[in-house]
Amino acid sequence: MGRRHGGGANYTLSVLPAPAGVRSINASLRATPMKFRCAHRWAFTRWGGPLETLEDPLEPATGNEVTIRVTHCGICHSDLHIRAGGFDMGGGRMSSLERAGTRLPVTMGHEICGEVVEVGPEVRSVAAGDRVVAYPWIGCGSCAVCERGDDHLCPKAANNLGLQRPGGYSDLVRVPHDRYLVPIGSLDPARAATFACAGITAWGAIRKLSPATADDWIAVIGCGGVGMTAVALLAATSPARIAAIDPDPAKREAALRYGATAAFDPGADKAAKTIAEACGNNLAGAIDFVGAESSSSLAVNLVRRTGEVVIVGLFGGEFRMPLPMFALKSLSILGSYVGGLNDLRDLVDLAQRVELPEIPLDLRPLASVNESLDDLANGRVVGRVILQPA
Numbered sequence: 001m002g003r004r005h006g007g008g009a010n011y012t013l014s015v016l017p018a019p020a021g022v023r024s025i026n027a028s029l030r031a032t033p034m035k036f037r038c039a040h041r042w043a044f045t046r047w048g049g050p051l052e053t054l055e056d057p058l059e060p061a062t063g064n065e066v067t068i069r070v071t072h073c074g075i076c077h078s079d080l081h082i083r084a085g086g087f088d089m090g091g092g093r094m095s096s097l098e099r100a101g102t103r104l105p106v107t108m109g110h111e112i113c114g115e116v117v118e119v120g121p122e123v124r125s126v127a128a129g130d131r132v133v134a135y136p137w138i139g140c141g142s143c144a145v146c147e148r149g150d151d152h153l154c155p156k157a158a159n160n161l162g163l164q165r166p167g168g169y170s171d172l173v174r175v176p177h178d179r180y181l182v183p184i185g186s187l188d189p190a191r192a193a194t195f196a197c198a199g200i201t202a203w204g205a206i207r208k209l210s211p212a213t214a215d216d217w218i219a220v221i222g223c224g225g226v227g228m229t230a231v232a233l234l235a236a237t238s239p240a241r242i243a244a245i246d247p248d249p250a251k252r253e254a255a256l257r258y259g260a261t262a263a264f265d266p267g268a269d270k271a272a273k274t275i276a277e278a279c280g281n282n283l284a285g286a287i288d289f290v291g292a293e294s295s296s297s298l299a300v301n302l303v304r305r306t307g308e309v310v311i312v313g314l315f316g317g318e319f320r321m322p323l324p325m326f327a328l329k330s331l332s333i334l335g336s337y338v339g340g341l342n343d344l345r346d347l348v349d350l351a352q353r354v355e356l357p358e359i360p361l362d363l364r365p366l367a368s369v370n371e372s373l374d375d376l377a378n379g380r381v382v383g384r385v386i387l388q389p390a
């Protein structure tokens with residue numbers, strides 16, 4: 001598939017003459033003598049192994065394909081699971097990306113912002129020079145689920161950037177269709193990159209909750225980057241009161257600044273009872289951004305009758321509860337996995353009008369990807385690492 005080269009992520013730009021009679025050169029590109037024909041990526045070639053540089057030739061973009069020059073790519077916590085080859089499913093079991101069809105080598109990176117440098121002949125929605133964020137959770141593109149914008153839940157195929165398809169730990173990314181690109185306008189590209197996973201994970205979970213009233217409370221459990229973004233988005237878009245729940249006092253304080261009505265320590269004595277009472281026993285919903293046994297059982301215990309619990313976090317473990325609680329509380333428990341294409345469009349639009357939390361960004365060169373992943377695994381990262389190709 002790829003061929004190794006030793007020199008890091010330097011560009012090799014080939015200058016090719018336009019083939020005679022080929023319509024695939026977009027008008028806006030005819031003036032550009034250079035085309036991008038080779039991607040220099042950082043990929044791992046065995047599960048759990050280090051990332052190494054690979055070089056892959058790129059064929060000219062056809063149909064609705066678009067080539068992006070990556071300017072910023074966020075490192076997501078899930079990249080640690082992808083590199084390891086799977087997720088902890090509880091009870092000592094691991095899911096396996098390999099059994100699910102992901103092939104080596106894997107070029108990770110699914111929070112991609114960059115500049116359009118090449119478009120196929122059918123592309124109408126973007127042009128060379130546009131600054132875009134890529135929606136990475138790509139499905140088959142043609143089933144009913146994909147057509148309503150829920151490509152991330154496509155039952156037929158997974159073609160995710162940074163997993164099945166090469167992602168943003170690279171100087172160039174080929175996106176299979178321009179519908180997966182959202183122009184970012186005046187947004188900071190480093191920040192807009194994080195919308196493709198962290199941002200839509202927050203927004204996608206919020207959208208799972210039924211509309212709330214000003215008397216309702218919604219709990220946000222886990223106020224890391226994604227949870228904190230959810231607090232700010234809820235404060236901006238929902239009349240409900242917000243209970244932020246996190247063991248870290250600094251995060252509780254920050255959540256209050258971003259619009260939480262009250263903040264609680266889940267480790268305090270009789271936390272569930274204290275929190276529910278402080279919220280007038282009127283928690284209509286709880287979003288669990290941790291996804292651990294303790295956080296999800298707290299969520300279920302907190303919500304009132306008709307309550308909705310959305311489980312987002314992938315910490316791992318098993319979930320147990322007495323079955324009669326479903327009926328007695330008329331309880332709904334939902335899962336939410338990243339978000340849809342429309343969530344990304346909404347979020348880019350919202351971000352230009354709403355003040356979102358300034359989660360600290362740590363910009364680093366792409367060549368530091370191995371150290372950066374290790375720093376993340378060892379808890380040495382504050383905020384989000386954003387990689388930049390040289």
Ligand SMILES: [Zn+2]
Pocket residue numbers: 076077078079110197198
């Ligand atoms: Zn992610």
Ligand SMILES: [Zn+2]
Pocket residue numbers: 139140141142143144145146147151154155156157
């Ligand atoms: Zn589909």
